[in-house]
Amino acid sequence: DHDIADAWETRERVVVALTGAPGGDVLIRRAARMARRAQGDLLGVYVRPSDGLASRSSDLLEQHKRLLVDLGGGYQEVAADDVADGLVQLARAERATQLVMGASRHSRWNELVRGSITSKVLRAARDLDVHVISTVASEEHAPRPRRRLSRATGISRRRERSSLVLAALGLPALTLLLDNVYEDLGLTSVLLLYLLLVVGVAALGGFWPAFLAAIAGFLLANYFFTPPIHTWTIEERDNLIALVVFVVIGAVVGTLVSRMARRKAEALRAQSHAETLAQLGATLVSDPDPLPALTEGLRGALGCSAVAVLRDTESSSETTWVIESSAGAPVPSSPDQANVTVPIDEHTVLALCGADDVDAALLQSFTGQLSLVLERRRLRVDAAAAVGLAEANELRTALLAAVSHDLRTPLSAIKAAATTLLQGDIELAPAERDELLEGIDEESDRLNTLVGNLLDMSRLQTGGVDLVLRDVGLDEIVPAALHGLPAATNENVLVDVPESLPPIRVDAALLERAVENLVANALHASPADEPVRVIGGAVLDHVELRVVDRGPGIPLDQRDRVFQPFQRLGDQHHGNGVGLGLAVARGFVEMMGGELSVEDNPGGGTAMVLRFPVSRRQPT
Numbered sequence: 001d002h003d004i005a006d007a008w009e010t011r012e013r014v015v016v017a018l019t020g021a022p023g024g025d026v027l028i029r030r031a032a033r034m035a036r037r038a039q040g041d042l043l044g045v046y047v048r049p050s051d052g053l054a055s056r057s058s059d060l061l062e063q064h065k066r067l068l069v070d071l072g073g074g075y076q077e078v079a080a081d082d083v084a085d086g087l088v089q090l091a092r093a094e095r096a097t098q099l100v101m102g103a104s105r106h107s108r109w110n111e112l113v114r115g116s117i118t119s120k121v122l123r124a125a126r127d128l129d130v131h132v133i134s135t136v137a138s139e140e141h142a143p144r145p146r147r148r149l150s151r152a153t154g155i156s157r158r159r160e161r162s163s164l165v166l167a168a169l170g171l172p173a174l175t176l177l178l179d180n181v182y183e184d185l186g187l188t189s190v191l192l193l194y195l196l197l198v199v200g201v202a203a204l205g206g207f208w209p210a211f212l213a214a215i216a217g218f219l220l221a222n223y224f225f226t227p228p229i230h231t232w233t234i235e236e237r238d239n240l241i242a243l244v245v246f247v248v249i250g251a252v253v254g255t256l257v258s259r260m261a262r263r264k265a266e267a268l269r270a271q272s273h274a275e276t277l278a279q280l281g282a283t284l285v286s287d288p289d290p291l292p293a294l295t296e297g298l299r300g301a302l303g304c305s306a307v308a309v310l311r312d313t314e315s316s317s318e319t320t321w322v323i324e325s326s327a328g329a330p331v332p333s334s335p336d337q338a339n340v341t342v343p344i345d346e347h348t349v350l351a352l353c354g355a356d357d358v359d360a361a362l363l364q365s366f367t368g369q370l371s372l373v374l375e376r377r378r379l380r381v382d383a384a385a386a387v388g389l390a391e392a393n394e395l396r397t398a399l400l401a402a403v404s405h406d407l408r409t410p411l412s413a414i415k416a417a418a419t420t421l422l423q424g425d426i427e428l429a430p431a432e433r434d435e436l437l438e439g440i441d442e443e444s445d446r447l448n449t450l451v452g453n454l455l456d457m458s459r460l461q462t463g464g465v466d467l468v469l470r471d472v473g474l475d476e477i478v479p480a481a482l483h484g485l486p487a488a489t490n491e492n493v494l495v496d497v498p499e500s501l502p503p504i505r506v507d508a509a510l511l512e513r514a515v516e517n518l519v520a521n522a523l524h525a526s527p528a529d530e531p532v533r534v535i536g537g538a539v540l541d542h543v544e545l546r547v548v549d550r551g552p553g554i555p556l557d558q559r560d561r562v563f564q565p566f567q568r569l570g571d572q573h574h575g576n577g578v579g580l581g582l583a584v585a586r587g588f589v590e591m592m593g594g595e596l597s598v599e600d601n602p603g604g605g606t607a608m609v610l611r612f613p614v615s616r617r618q619p620t
Contacts (some may be wrong), residue, residue, distance in 0.1 A: 010042030015091045016070075017101040020046070024102070028064060030133055031100040032071040042073035045095060047086040076296075084120030091128055093305055093329045098129045155261045163205025167213040170197050187239060190225045191246045198246075202254040206261060210254025214247045221246070227319035243381040291373050294553030298350075298370075305354030308332050309370060312347050315466075317557045324348070324374070344371050383450045417443075446485055467510070467591065471503040471615045474536045474545055481515035482534075485523075492526070493519060497536035497545070504543050506613040510588040514596075517581035518547040518608045525551030525606065538614070545610040548601050559598040582608075 016031035018024055028044065035042040046061065065075050076094075080086025091099050101121065118132055174197055178190055194217040202210030222232060226239050234240045284456040291309070299307040306328035310321045321334045330353070335341040338351035344367055418438040420426065428436075475497050482493060515534075530550035537544050554562060563586045585608075589596045594612040603606045 012098065013043065013094060013096045013097045014038070014039035014040055014100060015043050015045055015087075015094065016068075016073075016089055016098040017099070018044050018046045018061065018064050019102070020064065021102075022060065024060065024064045024069055027100055027102050027133055028067050028071065028073070030131075032073065034098065034100065034131075035073075040097070042068070042071065043096070044068040044073055044075045045087060045090050046075075046077045047080050047083045047090075047438065048077060051469055055520045078327060082120070084117050086122060087121055088124045088128065096128065098123065098131060100131045100133060101134050103134045138379075144608075155258065160205045160209060161207035163201045164212075166204060167197075167201045167209060170201075171213065171216050171220060175224055179224055187221070187225055190221055193223055195246055196250060198250040199253050202250060202257050205254075206258035207251070207254035210257070211251050214250030214254075217250070217430050218243050218247050289377070291370075291377065293589045294370060294373060295325045298515070299327040304328065304352045307353070308338070308351045309344070309374070310335060310349050310351055328353070331459070335337070342367050344374065348374060380463075410447040413443040414440050414447070442486065469505050469507055469592070471505050472508050472511075473499065473503050474501055474543060475499045476504075477511050477515060478534055478545070481512040482519065484516045485520060492523060492531045492533050493534060495534045497534065501536055501538055501543055502614045504594075505615040506592045506594070506612060509589075510592065512590045514610070515545070515547070515586040517585045517609065518610070521581050522547050522549035522551070522606075522608065525549045527551075530605075539611075541612060541614050542611050546599075547608040547610075548605060549607075550601075550603075550605040553600065553604065554598055554606050562598070563596075 012035065014031050014035040016027050018028075031044075031516050032042055034301065044065070068075055076090065078086050078090050080089070087099065094392040099121070103118065104441050122130055153619055171194075174193060178185065178193065198213045198217055201213040222234060222243060223230060227235055234243070295307050295309060298304075299521055306326065308331050309324040310332070313320045313322055323333065332338040332351040332353050335351055337347050338353050340352040342350040342352075350367060350370060394524070417440045421428070421433065421436055432539070478495055478497050482495070485493075512531065519532060519534065526532055526549040533546075533548040535546045535548065537546075586596045589610060592612070594610060597609050597611070599607045599609055
């Protein structure tokens with residue numbers, strides 16, 4: 001509608017670059033202030049070199065991570081060969097609008113030789129706002145940045161470039177120097193000096209710089225110092241052997257240096273593997289649901305732009321993938337959108353995006369742990385289902401134990417009265433017949449209330465209650481609730497519920513049931529000559545309904561217990577019910593967002609207080 005072709009920022013998101021160096025706390029606080037002023041999000045990013053998969057974090061970096069979390073920010077790690085590229089790519093992946101980084105304290109010479117990260121970020125940022133903050137902290141004790149190592153040789157690119165520069169400058173300079181003093185030196189001395197320079201190049205850059213330097217030294221020594229001079233011809237066989245040995249020694253030294261560097265890189269990589277797996281083990285033990293943390297750790301360890309655990313569903317003929325957990329962006333929604341996919345089990349795969357060079361050993365370890373975590377998730381679901389079944393079985397057992405007498409009592413009374421009325425050889429007076437019929441009616445009502453409470457409690461325990469919420473007034477609820485009680489008991493109930501009370505949003509049927517149980521409980525607790533009062537009122541933004549009796553009251557230490565199923569005050573049987581009325585009432589009230597509490601009534605007795613918030617819906 002608005003001709004928007006690119007990303008359009010609707011919310012500020014501030015990314016701050018962390019290095020673990022002194023002064024990082026200044027950057028974090030400045031970025032947090034910027035995010036608060038813009039009412040945006042804050043994210044801290046640490047770019048680690050891709051040669052070590054889980055480099056050891058410095059103490060300062062851990063402190064900065066804690067400070068970032070305390071200020072309401074998130075934290076991510078990303079592996080990249082180039083720090084500037086890693087920062088910009090992650091900022092774009094997270095849809096950041098601002099990037100905060102510290103000003104470099106390196107010397108001008110260092111920046112000329114190695115390049116400035118700030119300059120690279122500014123060139124790559126384009127529409128991203130970059131803030132370069134000068135920190136007052138000294139970097140005297142800052143950890144040195146780790147050098148990026150070549151996967152093949154284990155030697156950093158900077159060392160390789162430096163060795164080539166040494167060879168390119170050193171060989172001509174040495175040749176010029178030896179050309180002036182050659183008459184005082186023999187070919188053997190010249191080759192030894194060339195060999196010394198080649199060994200230095202090999203120690204710095206490894207095999208290929210040393211090999212190239214040895215070939216160049218071979219050609220220079222042949223042309224300038226091997227008779228006949230200034231020709232490519234070699235007259236003496238000994239000179240040829242010396243030159244060939246010179247090249248071989250240079251190549252051997254370069255090979256040994258490269259091999260040692262590669263072994264060192266492998267040792268560092270193995271150490272970082274162990275650290276990563278140790279962190280993984282700690283997460284599996286301490287986190288009740290480690291899948292999100294494990295997914296985020298996998299993304300950071302492998303340097304991927306996004307990671308997703310996908311599970312296929314069997315609901316239709318077509319394969320539909322559900323994202324169990326993900327990290328990074330954009331998240332692949334199917335294996336076809338990922339660069340690398342690894343099966344976890346029969347129905348689950350791990351999808352990686354932006355994974356150019358994946359460490360197979362570490363990925364296999366993560367895949368095995370992911371399988372365990374998913375299995376643990378399934379077991380947790382099964383355990384929850386088993387707990388539900390156990391609670392349901394426990395409820396059934398308690399019901400059978402509790403209702404064996406209470407159900408048989410009204411049934412026996414109904415059966416006896418009905419049998420007497422059906423006896424044809426017994427003449428009953430009209431008063432006796434009416435008494436038996438009234439007994440059947442009362443016991444039927446009692447049985448109906450008992451069965452209703454049992455069914456309601458079962459629905460609450462199994463989560464089978466569906467709410468139908470609407471705005472109603474208490475002046476509608478209370479008369480309907482009293483209508484469900486025996487007519488004789490209604491004479492002992494005094495109702496004071498004004499029609500002017502604001503409406504509440506509840507399920508009318510469930511609230512009627514709860515009020516009916518509360519009034520019935522109050523009638524059983526009150527003496528016969530003391531009426532039960534039902535009083536409604538408004539307190540601030542809540543509506544209250546108080547059901548007040550004149551009974552013995554409920555001690556403080558038993559007020560929570562009376563709302564538990566199959567509990568009666570003092571565990572004494574009052575001849576009616578199985579102790580479910582108050583439990584059902586509280587269950588219904590809390591499901592509708594209300595509160596049910598017990599208060600002392602001035603002058604004796606108990607007040608059951610129902611409290612609901614006033615409906616926020618405006619009448620149309």
